[in-house]
Amino acid sequence: MNLLFDYFxxxxxxxxxxxxxxxxxxxxxxxLGIVMAGFRVSPIPPLRAFGTAWVTLLRNTPLTLLFLIxxxxxxxxxxxxxxxxxxxxxxxxxxxxxxxxxxxxSGISTVPIGQAEAARSLGMTFFQTLRMxxxxxxxxxxxxxxxSIFIALTKNSAIAGAFSNTELFNVSKLLNxxxxxxxxxxxxxxxAYLVITLAISGLFRLxxxxxxxxR
Amino acid sequence: MSASVLYxxxxxxxxxxxxxxxxxxxxxxxxxxAFIVVRLNDKGQFAPEMWDIFNYAGVRNDIVxxxxxxxxxxxxxxxxxxxxxxxxxxxxxSDHKAVRWFATGFIELFRSIPLLITIYALxxxxxxxxxxxxxxxxxxxxxxxxxxxxxxxxxxxxxxLRAGINSVPKGQREAAYxxxxxxxxxxxxxxxxxxxxxMLPTIISQLVVTLKDTSxxxxxTYQELLYQVQQIAGNTVVNDDYPYVPLIIVGGAIYVALCxxxxxxxxxxxxxxxxxxxxxxxxxxxxxxAAGDALDVIDHSEVxxxxxxxxxx
Numbered sequence: 001m002n003l004l005f006d007y008f009x010x011x012x013x014x015x016x017x018x019x020x021x022x023x024x025x026x027x028x029x030x031x032l033g034i035v036m037a038g039f040r041v042s043p044i045p046p047l048r049a050f051g052t053a054w055v056t057l058l059r060n061t062p063l064t065l066l067f068l069i070x071x072x073x074x075x076x077x078x079x080x081x082x083x084x085x086x087x088x089x090x091x092x093x094x095x096x097x098x099x100x101x102x103x104x105x106s107g108i109s110t111v112p113i114g115q116a117e118a119a120r121s122l123g124m125t126f127f128q129t130l131r132m133x134x135x136x137x138x139x140x141x142x143x144x145x146x147x148s149i150f151i152a153l154t155k156n157s158a159i160a161g162a163f164s165n166t167e168l169f170n171v172s173k174l175l176n177x178x179x180x181x182x183x184x185x186x187x188x189x190x191x192a193y194l195v196i197t198l199a200i201s202g203l204f205r206l207x208x209x210x211x212x213x214x215r
Numbered sequence: 216m217s218a219s220v221l222y223x224x225x226x227x228x229x230x231x232x233x234x235x236x237x238x239x240x241x242x243x244x245x246x247x248x249a250f251i252v253v254r255l256n257d258k259g260q261f262a263p264e265m266w267d268i269f270n271y272a273g274v275r276n277d278i279v280x281x282x283x284x285x286x287x288x289x290x291x292x293x294x295x296x297x298x299x300x301x302x303x304x305x306x307x308x309s310d311h312k313a314v315r316w317f318a319t320g321f322i323e324l325f326r327s328i329p330l331l332i333t334i335y336a337l338x339x340x341x342x343x344x345x346x347x348x349x350x351x352x353x354x355x356x357x358x359x360x361x362x363x364x365x366x367x368x369x370x371x372x373x374x375x376l377r378a379g380i381n382s383v384p385k386g387q388r389e390a391a392y393x394x395x396x397x398x399x400x401x402x403x404x405x406x407x408x409x410x411x412x413x414m415l416p417t418i419i420s421q422l423v424v425t426l427k428d429t430s431x432x433x434x435x436t437y438q439e440l441l442y443q444v445q446q447i448a449g450n451t452v453v454n455d456d457y458p459y460v461p462l463i464i465v466g467g468a469i470y471v472a473l474c475x476x477x478x479x480x481x482x483x484x485x486x487x488x489x490x491x492x493x494x495x496x497x498x499x500x501x502x503x504x505a506a507g508d509a510l511d512v513i514d515h516s517e518v519x520x521x522x523x524x525x526x527x528x
Contacts, residue, residue, distance in 0.1 A: 046240040060474035062430035077254040126222040158329035186336040
C-alpha cells in the first residue's frame with residue numbers, strides 16, 4: 001500500500017501516459033484500419049493489393065521490430081527529431097490498424113447482400129454504398145471485436161515504455177531499479193492496467209447495448 | 216459477401232474511370248515507395264558498402280545465432296504453453312470448486328497483464344534469486360522470457376482449448392459415460408482430442424503470436440534475433456553511419472517469413488478441417504486478438520455459414 005502512495009505522482013504520470021498513448025494510437029488505428037478495409041474491398045486493383053500487402057506484412061511483424069523501425073529508421077528518412085511519443089503512436093497505430101481492418105472487413109461481410117444490391121440498384125457508387133449503407137450497418141458487428149482489439153492495444157502500449165515513453169511499464173522499471181519488492185510493483189501495475197481494460201470493455205458493452213437493433 | 220457485391224460490373228465509362236483511378240493509385244503507392252527509397256539512398260543506406268557487411272562471417276554468424284536462439288525460445292515456450300494450456304483448461308472445467316477458481320483466477324490475471332510486464336517482473340525476480348535457482352550465463356533472461364511467454368500464452372491456449380472442448384457435441388460425453396468411462400478417461404480420450412482437432416487452426420495462430428512475442432526478449436537484453444540485429448547495427452560503422460536499414464530489412468524478412476509459414480500451416484489445416492465431415496466446426500485460422508474471442512469463434516463459424524467463409528484470407 002505504501003508503495004502506491006509514496007510514488008503516487010509517478011503512478012499517476014504512468015497511468016495517464018498509458019491512457020493517452022492508447023487513446024491516440026486507437027484513433028490513428030481506427031482511421032487507418034477503416035481506410036485500409038475500404039481499400040481491400042474497392043474496385044481498384046492496386047489499392048486492393050496495397051491493402052492486402054499492408055495487412056499481411058504488418059500482421060506478421062513483431063511489434064518490437066516495428067518500434068525499432070519507428071525509432072531508428074523513420075527519424076533518419078522522414079521526420080528528424082520526432083518525439084518518442086509520436087513515434088510510439090505511429091508504430092502502435094499502424095500495427096493495430098491491421099486488426100481493425102480485418103474486423104471491419106468481416107463486419108462488412110455480415111451485412112446482408114440485399115442491402116448492397118438495393119443501394120446499387122438505386123444508382124449509388126461504390127463509395128456511397130460503403131459510406132451510407134454498408135459501413136453504418138457493419139458498425140454493430142464490428143463493435144465487440146473492436147473492444148478486444150483496443151484491450152490488446154492497451155497491453156501492447158507497454159512496449160512503448162521500453163522506448164523512452166512515460167507509461168506504466170516505465171514506472172515498473174523505475175521502481176524495480178530503486179529496489180522495491182517486484183511482487184508488489186507487479187500487483188499495482190496489474191491493477192492499473194485492469195482499470196483501463198475494464199473501462200474499455202464496459203464502454204464498449206454500453207455502446208453495444210445502445211446500438212442493438214432487432215434484425 | 217464477396218467484394219464484387221459492393222459495386223456494379225463496370226460499364227464503358229466506369230471502366231475508363233477505374234483505369235484512371237488505378238493509374239493514380241499505382242502512381243501514389245509507387246511514389247510513396249520511391250520517396251522512401253530515395254530518402255534512404257540519400258542517407259547512404261543503399262550504398263554497396265552497407266550491404267557488404269553481410270559478407271562478413273561474424274555478422275552472418277551473429278544473425279544465425281540470434282535466429283537459433285529465437286527458435287529455441289519459441290520451441291520451449293510453445294511446448295510449455297501448450298502443456299500449461301491443457302492443465303488450465305482442464306482445471307477450469309473441473310468439478311472441484313477450488314481448482315476451478317484457481318484456474319480461472321490464474322488465466323484472468325495473466326491474460327489481463329501486458330506480457331512485457333510479466334516478463335520484466337520475472338526477470339527481476341530471477342535476477343534476485345539467481346544463485347538459488349542455479350542460472351548460469353544468460354539463463355536468467357532465457358527462463359524469464361520462456362516462463363513469461365508460457366504463462367501468458369498458456370492462459371490464452373487454455374481458453375482456446377476450453378472453447379474447443381465445449382464445442383464437442385454433448386452426445387459424445389454422454390456416450391462415453393454410458394460406456395462406463397471415468398471422468399479422466401472421458402476428458403483425455405474423448406473431449407480433448409476432439410476439442411484440439413476443432414481448435415487446431417486457432418492454436419497454431421496463437422503459436423504465431425508466441426513466435427512474434429519472443430522479440431520482447433530485446434527489452435530484457437536477451438540475445439535473440441532482434442537484439443542481435445540491433446546490436447550489429449549499433450556497433451558497426453559503415454561510411455560514418457549505422458547500417459540500420461539493411462539489418463532491419465534482413466531481420467524483418469526472417470520474422471515475416473517464419474510467421475507467414477506458420478500462418479499458412481494454420482490456414483491449410485482449417486481448409487482440410489472444413490472438408491472433413493465430423494460434425495464439429497473447425498475454427499478459423501485468424502490470429503485470436505484476445506482469448507475471450509475464442510469462445511465466439513465457434514458460434515460465428517456456425518452462424519456465418521457460406522457468407523462468412525468467403526472472406527477468409
